[in-house]
Amino acid sequence: MATHNSDTEKHRNKCRQEIEKYIKERHSNDIAFGSFISENNAFVTENSYGLSDYKSFWTSLFGEVVAALNVKTVRARINWGLLEESINGEDEAACSTPKLASTSSKKSTDSKKSVSALLTVDQVNSFKEKFASMKDEEKWMIDGDFIENKMFEYGLTLSHEHSVHSFILDLEDTCWENVFSSSQLEYLKKHKCEPLPTASSEVLDFFHLFQKKHDINDLLRTAWEAGPYYQDSQFDVQWAQRTMIDLLTAYKYNIIEQIATSNSEKDLITRIWRLIDTVFDNTSVIATRNDKACVATAERLNAGRTISGNGANGWVTGWKPDLLLTKQEIEYGVAEHGGYDEACAGRKELFEKWLKLPKLIKDMFCRAARKVNYEKEYMRELKIAGFCHNHLRVSLVMMDCPEGYVCRLTRTRDYEIPLAIPQISKRLIPILKLVLGAKAMILKNVFLLEFGPEKQSDDELSEEPCFIVHEQSTSSQIFLPTSLNSSASQSKKRKTSEGTEN
Numbered sequence: 001m002a003t004h005n006s007d008t009e010k011h012r013n014k015c016r017q018e019i020e021k022y023i024k025e026r027h028s029n030d031i032a033f034g035s036f037i038s039e040n041n042a043f044v045t046e047n048s049y050g051l052s053d054y055k056s057f058w059t060s061l062f063g064e065v066v067a068a069l070n071v072k073t074v075r076a077r078i079n080w081g082l083l084e085e086s087i088n089g090e091d092e093a094a095c096s097t098p099k100l101a102s103t104s105s106k107k108s109t110d111s112k113k114s115v116s117a118l119l120t121v122d123q124v125n126s127f128k129e130k131f132a133s134m135k136d137e138e139k140w141m142i143d144g145d146f147i148e149n150k151m152f153e154y155g156l157t158l159s160h161e162h163s164v165h166s167f168i169l170d171l172e173d174t175c176w177e178n179v180f181s182s183s184q185l186e187y188l189k190k191h192k193c194e195p196l197p198t199a200s201s202e203v204l205d206f207f208h209l210f211q212k213k214h215d216i217n218d219l220l221r222t223a224w225e226a227g228p229y230y231q232d233s234q235f236d237v238q239w240a241q242r243t244m245i246d247l248l249t250a251y252k253y254n255i256i257e258q259i260a261t262s263n264s265e266k267d268l269i270t271r272i273w274r275l276i277d278t279v280f281d282n283t284s285v286i287a288t289r290n291d292k293a294c295v296a297t298a299e300r301l302n303a304g305r306t307i308s309g310n311g312a313n314g315w316v317t318g319w320k321p322d323l324l325l326t327k328q329e330i331e332y333g334v335a336e337h338g339g340y341d342e343a344c345a346g347r348k349e350l351f352e353k354w355l356k357l358p359k360l361i362k363d364m365f366c367r368a369a370r371k372v373n374y375e376k377e378y379m380r381e382l383k384i385a386g387f388c389h390n391h392l393r394v395s396l397v398m399m400d401c402p403e404g405y406v407c408r409l410t411r412t413r414d415y416e417i418p419l420a421i422p423q424i425s426k427r428l429i430p431i432l433k434l435v436l437g438a439k440a441m442i443l444k445n446v447f448l449l450e451f452g453p454e455k456q457s458d459d460e461l462s463e464e465p466c467f468i469v470h471e472q473s474t475s476s477q478i479f480l481p482t483s484l485n486s487s488a489s490q491s492k493k494r495k496t497s498e499g500t501e502n
Helices: 002-026 033-039 041-046 054-069 080-093 105-115 121-132 147-156 174-178 182-190 201-208 216-225 235-252 255-262 265-278 295-301 347-371 421-451
Strands: 168-170 286-288 323-327 330-338 384-390 393-400 407-411
Touching: 002 033, 002 054, 033 041, 033 054, 041 080, 041 347, 121 147, 168 347, 174 182, 201 235, 201 421, 216 235, 216 421, 235 255, 235 265, 235 421, 255 265, 265 286, 265 330, 265 384, 265 421, 295 347, 330 347, 330 421, 347 384, 347 393, 347 407, 347 421, 384 421, 393 421
Parallel strands: 168 407, 330 384
Antiparallel strands: 286 323, 323 330, 384 393, 393 407
């Protein structure tokens, strides 16, 4: 009992210190409980886990600190719904933390146990049913073994949810080192894996202008004097120029360092990571951060929704990513963002990077596959992209289905916005190249879904309409298993205007 009380007091003091830090940084200006909650969403979410009444906890503690410091506060709207969604989202994840390349096996296992939720019997049965529906002749074979079989066998050894339970092969997860040999892993990583498209020669020429320049005024002058570039015919290089001017101006007036210190998610997005949004301005792909739920995930969660004798089953709302890239209701890309730099080891970042983002991308992949009638010819070329940007770091995730039923996840390394001006040409420009490469890949997928693969049948009018009862799958189709529904979608629901929300 004494240990429990001690841990509770340590947790309370930690939260108290964060509130005091917020108040002192405000210098007694516009101090508001609602602002504290919204600006420190990641911290509040992580420190609300396990609290029986987190609203009362934070309200009471904030009031105590304000009274102790004798400061005045102003009114501000408190978005409890967003906070609840963040907390329940982590619970839905309630995921195993995959082993990171930089950690030992034991450390990874210990971390997994501390943040995960156990798999339910229904989830395990669903995992088994999806595997049983697979046909051997469609599976991916390596050295006489089926990849799907090895993934299934490994998944059965786990007590907590992992991306493998959604038949996602995340090759940067070191758990696979215990399942496949080094030569097999090398094959799995490289088989039909296309490199990220490179930027055009004129964009590369523009970037080359900054080489060996380390003075901020010299860098800004170089950016302003380049060109002129024309918006329609040279959009990518003009985007690169505008982005460099915006960021270099922020460097000159010390804005980048101030944002890095504040850990404000909104500031990081509006001043830095909006570059992901704006690169699509000349396309028909819409980049939106309007708190919109992922349609593909909602489609999975509500796949069995029917109208029974007792009325319609409740609607379950999907996750709401930080960014969605859509065109005509098809989601081609997604991003998750975190404001705190927790050295790649924070609960929120681990969950989003290793489970939430992979499942979101898998949902999008399956929905795109359905739009093309699960034709293998399309699916072997289809790729869905995801950005994971936390604080000043960003990485790109790409999902494809090179063979069988396996959805393979390939990742880039982390790239980081530099704080030191002399590092700009070396470390900032690769991030712009990364974003342009992702854009080219996404546009290729838009073309694929609209016009079909490069090698397609000459007879585009061969399909004959029929009733569902007469439909038959053909050898040219493959039906991928969907992502695993979490136990949270059944046990953690709240009322909405239409039904329920997970």
